[in-house]
Every structure is written in structure tokens, then in C-alpha cells.
Amino acid sequence: MRTGTSLIAASALLSAVFAAPAPAPNRVKARQESAVQFLDNTNNPTATPYGPEGASGSLRGGLELAGFNPTNLISSYDPAVVPSSAFSVGPLQTASADTGFYLDLSRIENPQPIRGAGGKSPTDPGPRNRMLEKQNPDLYAPPGTDSGDVANAKWPLGLSHNRHGLNGAGFARQQNVDLLPVAKNMAGVDMHLEPYAYRELHWHQANEWSYILNGSVRLNAVNEAGETTTDDLSAGDVWFFPAGIPHSIQAGPTGVEFLLVFDEGSFSEDNTFLLSELFARNPKSVLAKDLRVDISALDHIPQDQLYIFNGSAYPANVSDPLNNITGPAGVIPNKNSYTYHFSEQAPYEVPGGSVKIIDTQTFPAAFDFAVGLFTIKPGAMRELHWHTTSDEWDFIISGQGRLTLFQAPQASRTFDFQAGDVGYVPVVTAHYLENTGTEDLVYLEVLQAPIYNDISVAQWLGLTPKQVVKEHLGFSDDTLNRLPKIKPFILPGDTDLGQTNFTSENE
Ligand SMILES: *[C@@H]1O[C@H](CO)[C@@H](O)[C@H](O)[C@H]1NC(C)=O
Ligand SMILES: *[C@@H]1O[C@H](CO)[C@@H](O)[C@H](O)[C@H]1NC(C)=O
Ligand SMILES: *[C@@H]1O[C@H](CO)[C@@H](O)[C@H](O)[C@H]1NC(C)=O
Ligand SMILES: *[C@@H]1O[C@H](CO)[C@@H](O)[C@H](O)[C@H]1NC(C)=O
Numbered sequence: 001m002r003t004g005t006s007l008i009a010a011s012a013l014l015s016a017v018f019a020a021p022a023p024a025p026n027r028v029k030a031r032q033e034s035a036v037q038f039l040d041n042t043n044n045p046t047a048t049p050y051g052p053e054g055a056s057g058s059l060r061g062g063l064e065l066a067g068f069n070p071t072n073l074i075s076s077y078d079p080a081v082v083p084s085s086a087f088s089v090g091p092l093q094t095a096s097a098d099t100g101f102y103l104d105l106s107r108i109e110n111p112q113p114i115r116g117a118g119g120k121s122p123t124d125p126g127p128r129n130r131m132l133e134k135q136n137p138d139l140y141a142p143p144g145t146d147s148g149d150v151a152n153a154k155w156p157l158g159l160s161h162n163r164h165g166l167n168g169a170g171f172a173r174q175q176n177v178d179l180l181p182v183a184k185n186m187a188g189v190d191m192h193l194e195p196y197a198y199r200e201l202h203w204h205q206a207n208e209w210s211y212i213l214n215g216s217v218r219l220n221a222v223n224e225a226g227e228t229t230t231d232d233l234s235a236g237d238v239w240f241f242p243a244g245i246p247h248s249i250q251a252g253p254t255g256v257e258f259l260l261v262f263d264e265g266s267f268s269e270d271n272t273f274l275l276s277e278l279f280a281r282n283p284k285s286v287l288a289k290d291l292r293v294d295i296s297a298l299d300h301i302p303q304d305q306l307y308i309f310n311g312s313a314y315p316a317n318v319s320d321p322l323n324n325i326t327g328p329a330g331v332i333p334n335k336n337s338y339t340y341h342f343s344e345q346a347p348y349e350v351p352g353g354s355v356k357i358i359d360t361q362t363f364p365a366a367f368d369f370a371v372g373l374f375t376i377k378p379g380a381m382r383e384l385h386w387h388t389t390s391d392e393w394d395f396i397i398s399g400q401g402r403l404t405l406f407q408a409p410q411a412s413r414t415f416d417f418q419a420g421d422v423g424y425v426p427v428v429t430a431h432y433l434e435n436t437g438t439e440d441l442v443y444l445e446v447l448q449a450p451i452y453n454d455i456s457v458a459q460w461l462g463l464t465p466k467q468v469v470k471e472h473l474g475f476s477d478d479t480l481n482r483l484p485k486i487k488p489f490i491l492p493g494d495t496d497l498g499q500t501n502f503t504s505e506n507e
């Protein structure tokens with residue numbers, strides 16, 4: 001603890017400073033000094049400032065506090081180490097750091113960032129936000145194999161500003177490159193609409209791919225040829241609207257929540273072309289001339305953006321002529337459809353989970369979106385892989401997991417994810433996704449590519465001459481014989497996250 005020294009010493013020091021010859025002209029410095037003097041109206045930094053009634057003390061300490069002084073030696077020491085009696089250590093925290101087990105800190109009262117090293121240190125006296133540390137144990141107590149610097153790859157939508165619609169009609173929150181700078185090529189929005197509420201009629205510069213999370217929605221759109229489409233979609237279904245195509249999104253009778261993914265990292269929900277703004281930003285005489293009406297027909301156009309607002313019930317039957325409007329050009333043929341009933345697609349099942357792919361082979365309208373919907377069982381993992389031509393935008397639909405990004409030449413970092421989080425993996429960066437929870441991990445891997453593609457590390461090694469692999473990695477013949485020639489996609493595991501021997505599951 002420091003204690004004050006005598007005022008005499010301080011004022012002696014002050015007069016010495018002010019008696020010294022003026023330094024070479026420095027206008028910025030001179031202006032700063034005069035500003036300080038003006039605020040305090042004094043040359044004494046520790047004088048009581050002009051303040052409100054009841055104020056006391058001074059804004060600054062004394063000049064004598066600078067540097068060593070025999071009178072301000074530290075005389076007592078506050079603890080900066082948490083005593084071992086004040087915390088407990090999870091069972092896997094003491095394992096060697098290179099095993100890199102997932103550390104479940106969620107049920108530990110006062111978790112510490114301990115990883116191997118005898119299981120005693122380092123400890124963290126704070127300040128700290130335990131909720132965040134418990135959710136991100138691989139950042140707080142990283143695997144020993146993590147190294148160097150890797151750009152942040154996680155954005156929880158719970159940290160995004162939630163833009164509310166009118167009168168409680170819904171909300172939208174987004175992730176874009178402003179929030180997650182590594183996500184240069186894709187951005188996402190989570191939108192909710194109450195029963196029959198609208199996302200206002202609009203269009204945008206980016207292409208929009210959507211996955212419905214809950215409820216149902218009715219869509220209408222018109223293309224350049226004057227062809228129309230209308231369809232009802234429910235949870236698990238997908239739509240795609242190309243840039244510039246104007247569309248209508250209205251929630252069904254039980255409301256809707258959906259995810260939007262855009263092929264532009266700088267996309268912002270706040271910068272779409274809205275019908276209300278189109279009408280507010282053009283001369284009314286022009287609008288009347290354009291629509292062949294008297295100008296009084298425009299008396300009730302909105303004064304401000306509608307964006308998300310309440311609506312009334314629509315005809316239950318999507319084929320009702322009140323809903324299905326067609327012109328001479330007819331409807332958009334199904335092969336070019338903007339909707340895909342993905343919820344009805346049966347998954348490809350493997351021992352550790354399942355996967356459903358949607359790309360231009362079956363949904364050609366979405367010309368630059370290739371998406372995998374993965375379900376990873378507890379303890380299982382999406383295999384170690386990378387994508388050859390595209391960044392990967394991930395969204396965790398349910399459960400929890402972790403991934404490590406390996407970036408050339410020698411950096412890696414492990415990130416933990418929960419439902420509602422966005423993840424981002426730059427092109428050719430190797431990664432896996434391991435289920436770290438006790439329920440299924442369900443997530444979307446969104447690629448900006450016409451065809452879903454990846455390189456499997458296990459298959460690569462299995463299809464490389466054994467001698468070559470052996471002379472690189474020192475594997476035994478038994479290990480070489482276990483390498484697969486097919487792509488496993490997902491690998492089974494145990495809910496005991498301390499498991500290290502996986503040979504029996506290959507037999
Ligand atoms: C909405 O969907 C998510 C993801 O499938 C699910 O976890 C959640 O329980 C659903 N919410 C409701 C209200 O059904
Ligand atoms: C919104 O519209 C629905 C359907 O017409 C109605 O039931 C609900 O009360 C409305 N809510 C508000 C806040 O106006
Ligand atoms: C829906 O409307 C169409 C066109 O009016 C009609 O042919 C069809 O039978 C209706 N379907 C149901 C289930 O009512
Ligand atoms: C809308 O009507 C057209 C014919 O006018 C028909 O081809 C199309 O299938 C209808 N769409 C729905 C959703 O019923």
C-alpha cells in the first residue's frame with residue numbers, strides 16, 4: 001500500500017517543474033496543459049475541483065506517487081492466487097494437456113483455467129464472468145495442442161442487438177462481418193414472426209438462403225418473367241430468393257422462426273429494399289402515374305418502415321385463388337423452384353449420426369449454396385476435414401459441440417458452441433465438430449458452392465500408399481490397416497469424454 005508524502009515535498013517538486021526552461025514549442029501539449037488548468041482553475045493537480053455540493057476529494061493523486069519512493073514500499077500483500085480449498089477440479093482437467101479432452105466446467109462451482117500441469121494451477125482470482133468461461137472451456141483452459149493466433153470463429157446471436165418489429169410482431173437479430181470479422185463471405189439473420197405477422201415485402205442485393213427453425217410460413221414471389229410462386233413451408237424446410245427477386249414472407253397460424261444466410265459478409269438486415277421506403281422515396285405524382293391511379297389512392301401509404309408488422313389470417317389453402325395469383329406467364333416451374341421441402345428428405349445414416357445434403361443437384365435455384373444438415377450423437381463427431389473452395393458458415397440448431405481450427409503454418413484454436421451460435425471456418429482450414437453434450441448436436445454447414453464438397457483426412461490417408469503414411473507419421477501396420485477408403489462423415493464416440501481407445505468401434 002502506498003501512503004501520502006508531505007505536501008512540502010510535492011510543492012518543491014512542482015515549482016522545480018514550472019521553473020524549468022520552456023520545452024521546444026509543441027502546440028498539442030501546450031493546449032492539453034492549458035485545458036487541464038482551465039478545468040481545475042489551478043496549477044495544483046490535487047486541489048479539490050469545483051464540484052457539486054457534497055463532493056469531496058480530488059480527481060488526481062499527487063506527483064509523489066510516481067516511481068520509487070522509500071515511503072511507499074508495499075507493506076502487505078493481497079492474495080492473487082485462489083487457494084486450492086476454494087475450488088474443485090474436474091476429472092479430465094488433470095489429464096496431460098495434449099490429450100485436449102473437453103472439460104465440462106458447467107457443474108463446477110468455481111472453475112479454474114487448469115489444464116494438466118499437475119492439476120493445481122493456474123488459478124483465476126478475477127475479475128471474471130463465470131457464465132462465459134463455463135460455456136467456453138476450450139478458450140479458458142485450452143487444449144495443449146492449441147497454438148498461435150486464430151481469428152475468432154464464434155458469434156453467439158444472443159450477443160446481437162435484437163431489432164423488434166411493430167407492436168410485438170416479431171424480431172430479427174443478425175451476425176455479419178462487423179460482429180465477426182473473419183466472416184467475410186457470408187452473414188446470417190435469425191428472424192421470428194408472431195402468428196400471421198409479415199416480414200415486409202422487400203428485395204436485396206445478396207442471395208438469400210433460409211432454413212425454418214419453428215412453425216410455418218407462407219411465401220409469394222414474382223420473377224423477371226412475371227412468373228409467380230407460392231408455397232407453405234414448415235420447420236426443417238428451405239427457401240432461396242435470388243438477389244433482386246421481390247418476395248413476401250408471412251408467418252403461419254402458429255408463428256415462425258427462421259434462419260437466413262446471405263452470400264455477402266457485409267449484408268445487413270437494416271439495408272434491404274423495403275416496399276414502404278420505395279413508396280416514401282418517390283414523388284407521389286410519379287407513383288400515381290406509374291400505377292394509373294388518382295394521387296388520393298396514396299393517402300394511406302405508410303409514413304415509416306413497416307419491416308416486421310402484424311397481419312391478418314391468410315386463406316388456409318395455399319391453392320386458394322385469393323393466394324395463388326398467376327399472370328399469363330404462369331407459375332415458376334418446380335425445377336426452378338424457390339422452395340424445397342427439406343424436412344421430408346430422409347437422412348443418410350451412419351453409426352455416429354446422420355446427414356442431409358441440399359445443393360444444386362436437387363435445388364438448382366440456390367446456385368451458390370451447398371448445405372449439410374448434420375445430427376451428431378452424444379460423444380460422436382463430424383470427422384476432421386476441410387472444404388476446398390468455400391468458407392463454411394455454421395449455425396447450431398440444438399445441442400453443443402466444439403471445433404478446432406487448424407490454420408497454416410502452425411496455429412490452432414478450439415471454440416465451444418451452443419444452440420443459437422454462429423461459427424465460421426475459412427476455406428481449406430481443417431476442422432472437426434465434436435458433440436460435447438448429452439443430447440444430439442444438430443447444426444448446419446453452409447458452403448458458398450454449387451456442390452457440397454469436403455476432403456476427409458482419414459480417407460486421404462487411407463488412399464495414400466501405406467509406406468508414405470508410415471514414413472510421415474510412424475504408424476504401426478495395424479494402425480495403417482484401420483485407415484478407411486471411404487469417407488466416414490461422422491465418427492461414433494462415447495459419452496465418457498475421457499475415452500482414448502476407439503479401436504473396438506472399427507471392428
Ligand atoms: C424451436 O426449434 C428448436 C430447434 O429445433 C427447438 O430446440 C425448440 O424447442 C423449438 N421451439 C419451440 C417453441 O418449439
Ligand atoms: C396480430 O394479428 C393477429 C391475427 O390477426 C391477432 O390475433 C393479434 O391480436 C394481433 N396482434 C397485435 C399486437 O395487434
Ligand atoms: C384447395 O384449393 C384448390 C383450388 O381452389 C382446390 O382444388 C383444392 O381441393 C383445395 N384443397 C383443399 C384441401 O381444400
Ligand atoms: C397456382 O395455380 C397454377 C395454375 O394457375 C398451378 O399450376 C399451381 O400449381 C398453383 N399453385 C398452387 C400452390 O396451388
Ligand SMILES: *[C@@H]1O[C@H](CO)[C@@H](O)[C@H](O)[C@H]1NC(C)=O
Pocket residue numbers: 501502503504
Ligand atoms: C484398445 O481396445 C482394444 C479393444 O477393446 C483392445 O484390444 C486393446 O488392447 C486396447 N488398447 C490399449 C492400448 O489398451
